[in-house]
Amino acid sequence: MPDWLAIHSGWLWAILGLLLVGGEILAPGIFLIWLGLAALLTGAIVGIANLGWQAACIIFAVLAVACVVAGRLLTRRKNEEPDAATGLNDRGRQLIGKVFRLEATMTGGEGRIRVGDSSWRVTGPELLAGTEVKVVRVDGATLVVEKA
Numbered sequence: 531m532p533d534w535l536a537i538h539s540g541w542l543w544a545i546l547g548l549l550l551v552g553g554e555i556l557a558p559g560i561f562l563i564w565l566g567l568a569a570l571l572t573g574a575i576v577g578i579a580n581l582g583w584q585a586a587c588i589i590f591a592v593l594a595v596a597c598v599v600a601g602r603l604l605t606r607r608k609n610e611e612p613d614a615a616t617g618l619n620d621r622g623r624q625l626i627g628k629v630f631r632l633e634a635t636m637t638g639g640e641g642r643i644r645v646g647d648s649s650w651r652v653t654g655p656e657l658l659a660g661t662e663v664k665v666v667r668v669d670g671a672t673l674v675v676e677k678a
Contacts, residue, residue, distance in 0.1 A: 539586060540577025543569050564601040568593035622668035625650075629678045635659045643673070 550566030572590040575581070581589070630643040636657045642649050643663065654663065654675040663675035 539581075539583060540573045540575075543573030543576055543586065543590070545573075547571075547573060560601065560605060561598070564597040565594055568597040571597075622650075622671065622673060625665045625673060626667060627665065629662050629664050630675075632657055632659050632661050632663055643675070 547566045547569030550562045550569055552566075554560070554562035554566065568590055571593050572586055575589055576586045625645065630645060632652075633642045633644055633649065635641070636652070636654065639653050639656065641652050641654075641657070643652050644650075650673050651671065652663065652665075652673045652675045653669070655677065657663065657677060662678040664678040665673045666676050667674045
């Protein structure tokens with residue numbers, strides 16, 4: 531490694547960090563900023579401790595993982611389960627807790643309800659047509675109901 535590179539490696543890490551943070555501004559996704567922060571921290575550590583490139587790469591790898599994990603924890607919404615479905619584009623899940631009327635008498639624990647302009651298959655107890663039912667959960671494309 532050339533002497534000038536070893537002498538200025540802390541600054542090179544800082545420049546890389548600024549480029550990554552700038553990349554986040556150009557292409558937002560809340561990911562490059564954490565790698566940029568890790569590179570900036572690596573630059574500070576390398577500049578203070580005067581470490582070699584091998585140690586700097588290891589420090590960057592550890593800090594990159596730590597910064598991404600910390601960033602994920604900071605940006606996650608409160609009361610949100612990790613990787614939980616939000617219900618977006620999941621019409622069945624949006625219907626949980628709502629009350630509808632049965633179109634026909636439920637036979638064999640199966641029936642249908644009308645939701646807007648569509649008809650949904652439901653399962654639950656034997657109930658007569660016109661009975662109000664509440665959606666309690668979704669099982670695939672079938673709504674599970676109980677008497678409201």
